[in-house]
Amino acid sequence: MGPDARKLIQKVSPNDFSNDKNPFGTFQEIEIGMGLARAHRVTYVGELGWELYVSTDQAAHVFEAIDEAGADVGLKLCGLHTLDSCRIEKAFRHFGHDITDEDNVLEAGLGFAVKTAKGDFIGREAVLRKKEAGLSRRLVQFRLKDPEPLLFHNEAILRDGKIVGPITSGNYGHHLGGAVGLGYVPCKGESEADVLASTYEIEIAGERFAAEASLKPMYDPKSERTRM
Incomplete structure (x- = not known):
């Protein structure tokens, strides 16, 4: 690679x-x-x-x-921690942490990988129901603005001062210059712009740190490097 x-x-x-x-x-x-x-x-x-x-x-x-x-x-x-650091900068989901068989593919931001028009498949009806009902949460990528703290997983995500969920996985993003994490944010009845308009913090060992939020990968959002 x-x-x-x-x-x-x-x-x-x-x-x-x-x-x-x-x-x-x-x-x-x-x-x-x-x-x-x-x-x-x-x-x-x-x-x-x-x-x-x-x-x-x-x-x-x-x-x-x-x-x-x-x-x-x-x-x-390079070893596993290097791989994990790179994948989280690209917001690649980790099965078992960021996504499981209990999570909806649309809420995980992976709808591009599911083609409901191709025919019947296991889970198709669940995707269609969620698409019709609207998303109740979204998987968001976070980057701490302070380059010193570290993220692992289960740190609290605060949206406009209120805890809304945990970091599902985290690591240090060496290219982005700070700790990076993924986590679900409630969004029922909200647009993508509404989700991103809020102020986010991540609580680590009782201390809150300001975080940048994105619904697209912060590193190479158009995946141009993989296709070079």
């Missing part, structure tokens, strides 16, 4: 990774090093990149080939 991901993967594979042949949301079977893999052009960090699915017996070789080829293009090994 990253702005030089295409440059790196082309060094270790003869396959075509251009936008024309391998656009975002597609996959292909590839040769990589002396191995084989499925390369999925998807992302959970909001950057250009590929997820590689490699058989167990070839995984070590493929990793070593990528690691060696990446030495002169700035490759760095």
Whole structure:
């Protein structure tokens, strides 16, 4: 993952990774090093990149080939906390925290992923009912204006001075320069503009911190970087 991901993967594979042949949301079977893999052009960090699915017996070789080829293009090994920091800046939802099987896809801001006109599917009627009745809450992204405090989850969200719910997940946003969190805000009968017109604070260890709120990803809201 990253702005030089295409440059790196082309060094270790003869396959075509251009936008024309391998656009975002597609996959292909590839040769990589002396191995084989499925390369999925998807992302959970909001950057250009590929997820590689490699058989167990070839995984070590493929990793070593990528690691060696990446030495002169700035490759760095990153872990789960780095991934989580990047995904929350992009407002990517985490299943189990931000979304569960008890949450409505429209209230979670994921309506773009559900096509009710394509035919019947499990949950279709629930989506249509919610669409007709209107949303009772929305998942909002928050960024603390003070760069020092940290967010994890379950911190109280205050809207115009009143607690309206918890932060469902949080981490530090290094690009945005402050802690970032997601959480649901009641919005029955309100427009998006109404939700964003309020003043928000997040309470951490008994202290309240001013927060910026957004219904769109604060980082690369048009997802241009993933399609570069």
